[in-house]
Amino acid sequence: MQLNTYLTFEKQCREAFEFYRSVFGGDFLFVQTFGDGPPDLQVPEDERDRIMHVSLPIGESVLMGSDHASTFGPAPQKGSNFSITVSPDNRADADRLLAGLSEGGETVMPMQDMFWGAYFGMCVDRFGIRWQINFEHPQE
Numbered sequence: 001m002q003l004n005t006y007l008t009f010e011k012q013c014r015e016a017f018e019f020y021r022s023v024f025g026g027d028f029l030f031v032q033t034f035g036d037g038p039p040d041l042q043v044p045e046d047e048r049d050r051i052m053h054v055s056l057p058i059g060e061s062v063l064m065g066s067d068h069a070s071t072f073g074p075a076p077q078k079g080s081n082f083s084i085t086v087s088p089d090n091r092a093d094a095d096r097l098l099a100g101l102s103e104g105g106e107t108v109m110p111m112q113d114m115f116w117g118a119y120f121g122m123c124v125d126r127f128g129i130r131w132q133i134n135f136e137h138p139q140e
Contacts, residue, residue: 001093006083006132007065008076013051017065021056029055029062034069038115043069053116083122083130091119094135098123101131 009016021028034041035048043050050067057063064085068075088094091111098111104126111121111133119135 001089002061002087004062004064004085004087006085007063008081008083009051009065009067010075011050011067013054013065013067017051017054017056017063020058020063024056024058024063026057029057034067041069042071044071083132085132085134088133088135091135094119094121094133098131098133101125101133 007013007016017028031054032052033048034043034050034052037043037052047067047069050069051065052069053064053066055062055064086097088097095111098107098121102123102125106124108122108124108130109120111119114120117137119137121133123131123133125131
């Protein structure tokens with residue numbers, strides 16, 4: 001199992017991650033805009049160039065991030081615009097983690113298969129910490 005930090009920005013993800021890459025070095029593992037996603041995301045045309053997901057390895061961890069899309073609710077607030085991402089070893093562990101972390105809190109997105117090939121869910125724990133559970137299906 002691995003823990004990583006996930007940052008959410010209001011239109012500045014690309015700039016922020018270019019800055020982080022200049023400080024830490026390395027190359028992005030993945031960069032995708034909302035325009036690269038499936039049409040059913042229904043992101044407004046003027047937001048399609050925003051970053052939907054970027055990942056930058058730093059040591060044994062991965063710093064990940066995205067821009068906010070207006071169709072996904074209120075904009076992030078500086079200082080609390082992060083989540084902790086857990087990458088469990090299997091689907092059962094993913095289900096267990098989401099159930100445990102959301103107890104007394106709120107499930108924001110139930111565990112489900114996603115278009116990028118992962119089994120994914122989100123919650124806010126009873127202490128107000130946002131969690132993302134992301135099980136990557138083994139590649140065949």
